[in-house]
Amino acid sequence: MKKITIGEASRxxxxxxxxxxxYESIGxxxxxxxxxxxxxxxxxxxLRRLAFIRHARELxxxxxxxxxxxxxxxxxxxxxxxxxxxxxxxxxxxxxxxxSLMALKAELELMVEGCGHGRVDQCRxxxxxxxxxxxxxxxx
Amino acid sequence: MKKITIGEASRxxxxxxxxxxxYESIGxxxxxxxxxxxxxxxxxxxLRRLAFIRHARELxxxxxxxxxxxxxxxxxxxxxxxxxxxxxxxxxxxxxxxxSLMALKAELELMVEGCGHGRVDQCRxxxxxxxxxxxxxxxx
DNA sequence: TCTTGCACCTCTAGTCGCTAGAGGATGTAG
DNA sequence: CTACATCCTCTAGCGACTAGAGGTGCAAGA
Numbered sequence: 641m642k643k644i645t646i647g648e649a650s651r652x653x654x655x656x657x658x659x660x661x662x663y664e665s666i667g668x669x670x671x672x673x674x675x676x677x678x679x680x681x682x683x684x685x686x687l688r689r690l691a692f693i694r695h696a697r698e699l700x701x702x703x704x705x706x707x708x709x710x711x712x713x714x715x716x717x718x719x720x721x722x723x724x725x726x727x728x729x730x731x732x733x734x735x736x737x738x739x740s741l742m743a744l745k746a747e748l749e750l751m752v753e754g755c756g757h758g759r760v761d762q763c764r765x766x767x768x769x770x771x772x773x774x775x776x777x778x779x780x
Numbered sequence: 781m782k783k784i785t786i787g788e789a790s791r792x793x794x795x796x797x798x799x800x801x802x803y804e805s806i807g808x809x810x811x812x813x814x815x816x817x818x819x820x821x822x823x824x825x826x827l828r829r830l831a832f833i834r835h836a837r838e839l840x841x842x843x844x845x846x847x848x849x850x851x852x853x854x855x856x857x858x859x860x861x862x863x864x865x866x867x868x869x870x871x872x873x874x875x876x877x878x879x880s881l882m883a884l885k886a887e888l889e890l891m892v893e894g895c896g897h898g899r900v901d902q903c904r905x906x907x908x909x910x911x912x913x914x915x916x917x918x919x920x
Numbered sequence: 921t922c923t924t925g926c927a928c929c930t931c932t933a934g935t936c937g938c939t940a941g942a943g944g945a946t947g948t949a950g
Numbered sequence: 951c952t953a954c955a956t957c958c959t960c961t962a963g964c965g966a967c968t969a970g971a972g973g974t975g976c977a978a979g980a
Contacts, residue, residue: 647927657928662967677975679928688910695912699884703966709909712900720903724895727905731888738881741874744839748871755864760852763860765867769849770828772835785947787956797957802938817946819957843937 643681653690660690668693668707701730747775783821793830800830808833808847841870887915 650657663669669689672680692713696706705726712723747768754764768774790797803809809829812820832853836846845866852863887908894904908914 645928656968658969659967661929666966675975677928679975691912692910696909697966699887699909709906712903713906713910716899716901718900720895720898720900720905723900723903723905724892724897727888727892727895731885731892734881734885734888738878738885741878741881745871745874745878747839748867748874752864752867752871755860755867757864758860759856760858760860760863761856763852763863765860765863766849766853769836769839770832770853772831775835785957796939798940799938801958806937815946817957819946837937 643675644683644687646680646682649680649682649687649690652687653694655690655694663690663693666703668703668710699730700734701726705730783815784823784827786820786822789822789827789830792827793834795830795834803830803833806843808843808850839870840874841866845870 646657646660649655649660653660655663660669664671669686672682672686675681689710692710693706696709697703701709708726709723712718712720751765751768754768756762756764760766786797786800789795789800793800795803800809804811809826812822812826815821829850832850833846836849841849849863849866852858852860891905891908894908896902896904900906
């Protein structure tokens with residue numbers, strides 16, 4: 641049973657060293673055992689937990705949501721309704737965000753296309769920003 | 781020439797009062813004249829500037845980008861190449877964000893659909909989070 | 921054995937764009 | 951004149967890290 645240093649944990653999980661320590665400080669990761677020289681010594685289970693956290697963060701789950709998901713994972717006999725609800729809520733957020741970004745994209749495209757590449761006083765980018773009324777009236 | 785209070789400026793621009801003071805503190809808005817009682821007294825030009833800022837923020841431009849756009853607007857004889865570049869960069873950011881959110885949406889949908897609404901140990905949501913290999917290999 | 925040099929430790933403070941709250945002054949309507 | 955809303959400044963907090971200072975541990979080469 642070789643001990644896993646924080647650096648190895650970082651390399652295998654793709655989570656930066658200070659971020660791992662941060663996760664520990666906010667209680668997402670348990671405090672690992674320490675070596676004689678007071679260095680963190682992780683175990684495979686910690687690496688799995690770290691991978692879980694990383695994946696969830698990549699999917700945009702907030703730390704509090706991840707905290708809940710982790711407690712669910714820790715107790716596999718519970719109903720998964722909460723996990724389901726958290727994922728659904730995240731899905732709805734993502735869908736809304738996509739919609740608003742699409743509207744935004746349309747408006748930016750209009751701005752960029754309309755730019756005559758001349759001087760600022762003819763610039764559609766500046767003009768549109770200065771006058772919301774010129775927008776294609778995307779909801780924002 | 782009636783003086784415009786910060787509250788009126790807030791109502792007409794839709795920017796909250798503390799946010800207006802914040803914009804002043806970081807130099808996006810000029811320091812307005814003060815009334816006898818030391819209250820800010822805005823002028824129409826300030827309201828236009830505030831509207832510009834708000835619109836740009838809604839489009840997701842960062843404060844530093846807005847700072848540049850504002851200096852461009854202040855000097856209309858400059859080339860609008862910078863404004864154009866800033867808007868284009870923002871457009872690219874938005875497009876990338878949309879792409880990554882679409883991938884994310886697909887993965888969340890798989891998770892949610894796959895949830896059997898039973899116990900956690902059969903929950904696809906938890907399972908997928910725990911094992912990245914189960915992803916549809918969206919790039920993340 | 922010594923030394924070099926990297927990885928580790930803790931702690932504090934900074935990032936971005938606000939937002940909240942304390943504690944007090946001013947302005948306005950009845 | 952009294953409420954009460956609005957204004958003022960100032961500091962601290964949010965989320966999720968990130969950066970840096972100042973120090974210790976450890977493994978490998980000379």
